[in-house]
Amino acid sequence: MQQVAIxxxxxxxxGQAIAQALVNQGMNVVIAxxxxxxxxxxxxxxxxxxFFVQADVSQEADVQHLVAATLERYGRLDYLINNAGVEGGSGGFEDTPAALLDDVLTVNVKGVFLTMKHAIPLVLRQQGGAIINIASFVGTTMPIASAAIYGxxxxxxxxxTRAAAAGYAxxxxxxxxxxxxxxxxPMANRLSGPDPDAMARYAAAINPSGQLATPADIAQAVADLLAGRTELPNGEAVLVDHASALSRIMPMTVA
Incomplete structure (x- = not known):
């Protein structure tokens, strides 16, 4: 039976690159x-x-609908990839309104929590399913004042991620x-502004490779993790650079 991923x-x-990679691996993919x-x-x-399901991950009713629609169409759920997120602009502490903080945390944190809450019972049925949450180098490896709320x-x-790994290992x-x-x-383009070369300069200064990673690089890393081609202890995080170069951060092994 074909595996199913949200x-x-x-x-x-x-997210689109991940969906494409999983379709290429023969999965049924639900895009939210x-x-x-x-x-x-x-x-x-x-x-x-x-298959597309319209859903705002910050709204619990939408998440419930997403999971129910997946079950109705495919009868199972093997993988959840939490990629939805917003950047929250690039202002400093003094320039960031409280409403923007609420918006970012609602989508990026509450959304991840809600999708795991409602998807985990289905994934557990597969006795070998997986969840991958897309985070960032920002706030995990590198603190950036102008992206404090995103970080x-x-x-x-x-x-x-670690709480779920520990709770369901x-x-x-x-x-x-x-x-x-x-x-x-597109998110990075919005943050870097109208200068077409700005992202490349940032990547040259920040990324270990000196080059911009591509969505395909991230998608390959996700696909490799799901397929077991990359061995990573449960509950851990991996940084992904250009050409899918991986490095672990802040190790915490869960049995």
Whole structure:
């Protein structure tokens, strides 16, 4: 029977690349996102094994609908990839309104929590399923004052990852965090502004490779983890650079 994966935020950028990689591996993939037109277009582009469900991961009713629609269509869920997220701008502490803090934490932290809450019971049925939460180098390896709230949200994603791994390890659930270095995505383009060369300069200064990672690099790392081609202790996080170069951060092994 074909394996089934949910990819939140799967219509653009890293999420779309992950969805494509999993379709290429023969999986049925459910793409979740807020923009129906964009999501349906992406699912159509990916082919018959992709399916779009409109869902805002910060809304529990939407998440419940997403999981129920997956079960109704495919009868199972093997993998959850929590990719949906927002950047929250690039202002410093003094320039960041409280409402923006609420927005970022609601999507990036509450959204990850809610999807795990409702997807885990289905994944556990497979006795070998996995969850991958997409975090970032920001806030986990490198503190950046102008991205403090985004970094805080991604640090929280690591904490949720480890809590889930510890809580369900005895039920054969693998939970990982994938933390991209500077990656060429629409989100990064918004943060870097109108200068087309800004991202490349940032990557040259920040990324160990000196080059921008690509969504395909991140997708390959995710696909390798799910397939067991990359051995990573349960509950840990891995940084992903250009050409899918991996390095572990803050090890914490869960039995």
């Amino acid at each position: 990819v939140t935020g799967g219509a653009t950028g890293i 996102g807020r923009n129906q037109q964009r999501g349906e277009a992406t699912a159509k582009e990916l082919g018959d094994t992709a 805080a949200s991604k640090a929280a994603v690591l904490s949720l 005895d039920q054969h659930l693998r939970v990982y965090a994938v933390c991209p270095w500077m990656t060429e995505t």
